[in-house]
Amino acid sequence: MIGLYSCQRDNDLAEPAGQAWNGPTPYQLVFPSWATAPMHVLAIPEDNPLTVEGIALGRKLFYEKALSNDYSMSCATCHQQEFAFTDPRTVSLGTDGSPGRRNSMAVINPAWDQQFFWDGRAASLEAQALGPVANMIEMRNTWPEVESRLAAHPDYPLLFEHAFGSPGVDSMRVVKAIAQFERTFISFNSRFDRYEYGGDNTALSPQEIIGRDLFFGESHCNDCHAAPFFSDNTMTSIGTDGGSANDHGMEEVTGLHPDAFKFKTNTLRNIGVTAPYMHDGRHETLEQVVAFYLDSVEADAPNISQHMAPYFNGGVALDADQRAALVAFMLALTDTEFLNNPALSDPN
Ligand code: HEC
Ligand code: HEC
Structure with a gap:
């Protein structure tokens, strides 16, 4: 049974006869035209275009508890959809229960933003996402540990290959995929x-x-x-x-x-x-x-x-x-x- 399953996954990636795989599928963000007033420009880095496969991987990673040292916490622990991706606690707690200094932030229409965190210290969603994994009052993990966990996972290596067009699981790809997913957090329908x-x-x-x-x-x-x-x-x-x-x-x-x-x-x-x-x-x-x-x-x-x-x-x-x-x-x-x-x- 297990053999069959992995066989099917191999077939997913293999080029169907006579039809070359053209790499990840470009994804177009959908939002109303009035949301692009002249001062608002989409901030999508050239080296991280949105793709269907990248967004799907980012979504899985955003909810992935293996990012935290003890598998107890994902990004979504402190960024819950029902609360517009923030956390109802006054300040967020790390995996060891110790309190942070700040209130978690809602993540809404971040595709247009170029300053992240309350103090503006990250210039992109990619740079932002590098922070929490190794933060000692958040996920308390290390990037090498996260990379080896994901590389040993039954599904992730293939998802990374589909998202980025070549094999390899690394921290830069993790944050790129998460950033792609976050750029689809679009809210203009109140x-x-x-x-x-x-x-x-x-x-x-x-x-x-x-x-x-x-x-x-x-x-x-x-x-x-x-x-x-x-x-x-x-x-x-x-x-x-x-x-x-x-x-x-x-x-x-x-x-x-x-x-x-x-x-x-x-x-x-x-x-x-x-x-x-x-x-x-x-x-x-x-x-x-x-x-x-x-x-x-x-x-x-x-x-x-x-x-x-x-x-x-x-x-x-x-x-x-x-x-x-x-x-x-x-x-x-x-x-x-x-x-x-x-x-x-x-x-x-
Ligand atoms: C000078 C610019 C400025 C003006 C004017 C202003 N705000 Fe703010 N507002 C801010 C800033 C900056 C923050 C974040 C401050 C902080 O966290 O210490 C904020 C925070 C808030 C928050 C909390 C946001 C959150 O996510 O926690 C609310 C609600 C809010 N403002 C409502 C208002 C209302 C209502 C008015 C008009 C009465 C107003 N603001 C006028 C700049 C402004
Ligand atoms: C332990 C709770 C916690 C976890 C886990 C966590 N965050 Fe946060 N997040 C916060 C807090 C608190 C802030 C504000 C921190 C600051 O300003 O210093 C924040 C800020 C952010 C912001 C900035 C939003 C803005 O408008 O500037 C983004 C985006 C974000 N987090 C995404 C993520 C992602 C992606 C992950 C997973 C890799 C993650 N967070 C994991 C608590 C958390």
């Missing part, structure tokens, strides 16, 4: 999108429309969380202090004081399912986040962005109904199709 871009006037409730108008107007949220990505792709200080982990954000990467307390402006897409909020998960609810912006922004916070000036000294004054409308609007950014997309789920 009720807001149907209202704003799809011409469906009934997709938002009257309260959500009030919240929408506040978000884009008086509340200045869109100055940084700019639609349609709900991020301006910058590292910005909004005056959050280092918190209990004494986290200095981007300064820890560059060593420059002017970068202190700068963090990545996260997308607000699917924000209703990614609590808790901010780099250290300091806010449990969106109501608390709104209260932070409206009630407690300090003009003299280190390196605070000029885009925060409207909030100095309670400069944006909203009553309770308006605050509730702003929160209701953010909840309308949830894309249930994305959260339930079977192509992004655990293939095993």
Whole structure:
């Protein structure tokens, strides 16, 4: 039985009579045309084009627990689809249970991003994915160990060959495949999108429309969380202090004081399912986040962005109904199709 099975797999790869295998199949990302506003350019490295086989391999690897030292943890442990690929815990825990310093990040539309992590220290999804495996408060493994586990696996060697056109299992191919899979995490089908871009006037409730108008107007949220990505792709200080982990954000990467307390402006897409909020998960609810912006922004916070000036000294004054409308609007950014997309789920 086992012999038969491996025989079939060999046949998969063997060239069918008279028909040469042309290598991995190119894959075209599908997204609405309005999502390619001039400032938004797809960031797909030339040496890692998307292919059907590469994405399928990346999907299997994203959910692969052999990446962690004790086979207990995959990327998906801290990046769960139902939570828009983040982790509901305030800070993530490593395989030995020790807490990290930061809240896990949602992974949404990363194909357009060029700065990853809260402090922006990785310039590509490929570079990002190299980190967690050997991180001592995450997967606590080594790359040589991961490579030998995958190379000895009954399925992976052939999947790597199909994905990259030649035999070989190595760390660069692992991160390339995972990055390809992550680039298919596309979320542009919230009720807001149907209202704003799809011409469906009934997709938002009257309260959500009030919240929408506040978000884009008086509340200045869109100055940084700019639609349609709900991020301006910058590292910005909004005056959050280092918190209990004494986290200095981007300064820890560059060593420059002017970068202190700068963090990545996260997308607000699917924000209703990614609590808790901010780099250290300091806010449990969106109501608390709104209260932070409206009630407690300090003009003299280190390196605070000029885009925060409207909030100095309670400069944006909203009553309770308006605050509730702003929160209701953010909840309308949830894309249930994305959260339930079977192509992004655990293939095993
Ligand atoms: C133990 C939990 C944990 C595991 C396991 C883990 N991550 Fe993360 N991930 C995090 C945390 C926490 C952050 C934010 C860390 C920081 O900013 O320093 C993060 C950040 C990211 C980001 C950045 C998102 C952005 O918008 O900048 C991506 C992408 C990502 N992880 C993908 C992965 C992949 C791929 C794997 C598997 C190879 C993985 N993660 C494994 C917890 C985890
Ligand atoms: C000056 C730019 C800027 C403005 C204006 C701004 N934000 Fe933010 N926002 C950020 C940055 C940067 C972060 C991440 C900060 C951190 O983690 O410490 C953030 C984080 C958030 C988060 C948490 C994201 C997450 O994934 O945890 C929410 C929710 C949010 N902002 C909502 C709003 C709302 C609502 C407004 C308007 C009232 C607003 N923001 C205005 C830059 C901005």
